[in-house]
Amino acid sequence: MSLHLYDTASRTVRPFEPLRPGVVTLYNCGATVQWFPHIGHLRGAGIVYDVLRRWLVHSGYEVVHVRNVTDIDDKILNKAAEAGRPWWEWATTHERAFSDAYDTLGCLRPSIEPRATGHIPQIIGMIAELIEAGKAYAAAGDVYFAVRSDDEYGFLSGQRLDEMQQGESEGAGKKDAADFTMWKAAKPGEPSWDSPWGPGRPGWHIECSAMARNYLGRAFDIHGGGLDLIFPHHENEAAQSHGVGDPFANFWMHSHWVTMAGEKMSKSLGNVLSVPAITEHTRPVALRYYLISVHYRSSIEFSRKALDDAAKAFAGVEGFLHRVADRVGAVGTAELPAPFVEAMDDDLGVPRALAVVHDRVRVGNAALASGDHAAAAAEAAVIRSMLAVLGLDPFVAPWVDAGSDDSLHAATDRLIAQLLADRAAARAAKDFATADAIRKTLAQAGFAIEDTVDGPVWSVNPE
Numbered sequence: 001m002s003l004h005l006y007d008t009a010s011r012t013v014r015p016f017e018p019l020r021p022g023v024v025t026l027y028n029c030g031a032t033v034q035w036f037p038h039i040g041h042l043r044g045a046g047i048v049y050d051v052l053r054r055w056l057v058h059s060g061y062e063v064v065h066v067r068n069v070t071d072i073d074d075k076i077l078n079k080a081a082e083a084g085r086p087w088w089e090w091a092t093t094h095e096r097a098f099s100d101a102y103d104t105l106g107c108l109r110p111s112i113e114p115r116a117t118g119h120i121p122q123i124i125g126m127i128a129e130l131i132e133a134g135k136a137y138a139a140a141g142d143v144y145f146a147v148r149s150d151d152e153y154g155f156l157s158g159q160r161l162d163e164m165q166q167g168e169s170e171g172a173g174k175k176d177a178a179d180f181t182m183w184k185a186a187k188p189g190e191p192s193w194d195s196p197w198g199p200g201r202p203g204w205h206i207e208c209s210a211m212a213r214n215y216l217g218r219a220f221d222i223h224g225g226g227l228d229l230i231f232p233h234h235e236n237e238a239a240q241s242h243g244v245g246d247p248f249a250n251f252w253m254h255s256h257w258v259t260m261a262g263e264k265m266s267k268s269l270g271n272v273l274s275v276p277a278i279t280e281h282t283r284p285v286a287l288r289y290y291l292i293s294v295h296y297r298s299s300i301e302f303s304r305k306a307l308d309d310a311a312k313a314f315a316g317v318e319g320f321l322h323r324v325a326d327r328v329g330a331v332g333t334a335e336l337p338a339p340f341v342e343a344m345d346d347d348l349g350v351p352r353a354l355a356v357v358h359d360r361v362r363v364g365n366a367a368l369a370s371g372d373h374a375a376a377a378a379e380a381a382v383i384r385s386m387l388a389v390l391g392l393d394p395f396v397a398p399w400v401d402a403g404s405d406d407s408l409h410a411a412t413d414r415l416i417a418q419l420l421a422d423r424a425a426a427r428a429a430k431d432f433a434t435a436d437a438i439r440k441t442l443a444q445a446g447f448a449i450e451d452t453v454d455g456p457v458w459s460v461n462p463e
């Protein structure tokens with residue numbers, strides 16, 4: 001089976017072929033940088049597309065990845081005004097918080113992260129083309145897209161024109177309630193740019209049509225975002241791009257929510273958890289594992305218990321790799337097992353792929369317990385390679401840490417070996433109180449000691 005992806009437009013899982021052999025062009029909608037990110041954003045704008053990108057690269061494609069930054073928007077202007085700060089400082093502050101959070105969770109940086117405000121000429125050019133093509137009209141300094149000029153409107157979301165809500169305030173010059181705004185006339189005190197229709201600023205949807213064309217061309221392979229973007233945002237992006245004759249996206253991917261108590265995690269509901277709040281008690285790599293462990297088209301109901309369970313599951317995998325590294329030497333890489341590849345090719349089936357990882361860890365642990373170092377090393381190489389594709393390889397940045405620093409590790413090894421020798425001597429002398437005190441000291445410091453055929457082996461307990 002080659003890679004198959006679910007396509008929202010055709011509502012089917014269909015074979016993926018890039019438009020240009022060897023190269024995949026990917027656009028996913030990034031954040032409106034009005035506030036700090038929550039872990040829902042990190043899933044919907046970051047990790048899901050990071051896993052996709054890594055899998056495409058593993059499959060032999062070069063990937064050109066664009067994720068935009070919406071840095072001009074009513075919400076940004078309102079929040080900045082409430083805080084008494086310049087709008088551009090407000091947007092930059094929160095854009096940086098998003099960048100930090102993506103980095104913390106090990107997301108590869110996109111090929112480019114274009115900002116709406118950096119593409120005003122392209123935006124104005126596309127709006128002018130749409131007016132020229134009879135798909136849009138200007139009224140009192142605003143410009144609207146005439147939805148009824150597009151016969152295919154609704155192809156993505158299945159929305160019916162008479163039932164549709166664009167979710168924007170009614171402009172005075174709007175001829176039809178179904179129409180949406182592409183250019184907003186300047187209001188006093190707001191930032192604005194000159195345009196053929198007077199000073200103003202872009203609406204939300206036009207930036208993605210203009211920037212996708214600018215960086216990826218008139219047709220590109222995959223367009224992604226969270227479920228809420230299907231309508232109106234993606235329907236409107238497609239209408240604009242189709243309106244100027246651009247074929248636009250070939251595949252549409254939409255990821256499901258992170259929820260709390262069944263509700264979408266969202267600033268407006270206040271049920272949000274940030275990355276820094278979680279990484280106070282959970283390692284970032286464990287949070288990444290947690291966020292990818294559910295299929296991207298299913299929701300994740302956040303719970304501390306599920307997060308802790310995921311952290312333990314990952315620590316089990318990582319612990320095996322470290323034990324092999326300690327006893328056998330550096331862990332190599334190997335070809336991916338067929339069931340893992342099949343799972344990933346089947347619409348990015350990460351949960352099934354992780355089940356393969358855990359199966360192999362069981363086999364590897366059994367090999368280690370029986371002293372079969374060669375078999376354990378072979379399993380470790382396969383497991384490490386699977387983790388690498390998921391962005392979870394513990395031996396490379398950003399996950400490799402002081403714990404795997406060679407000199408620190410060797411010093412810890414010597415210290416623990418001495419304590420274990422003292423414990424053995426105390427036991428031999430029937431001084432059980434001392435032996436027990438040594439065991440307690442090690443446990444309280446966070447070390448787990450396991451007796452194996454190769455003698456006692458230490459590891460660090462997951463938090």
Ligand SMILES: Nc1ncnc2c1ncn2[C@@H]1O[C@H](COP(=O)(O)OP(=O)(O)OP(=O)(O)O)[C@@H](O)[C@H]1O
Pocket residue numbers: 029030031032033039040041042043044045225226227228229255256257258259264265266267268
């Ligand atoms: N709870 C969530 N779970 C998964 N993805 C989410 C969640 N909330 C937002 N997203 C996704 O994050 C991306 C950026 O979203 P955007 O900046 O538009 O935030 P938003 O939807 O306004 O957030 P909020 O609802 O918290 O105000 C979008 O693809 C959106 O679908």
Ligand SMILES: [Zn+2]
Pocket residue numbers: 028029030208233237
């Ligand atoms: Zn977009």
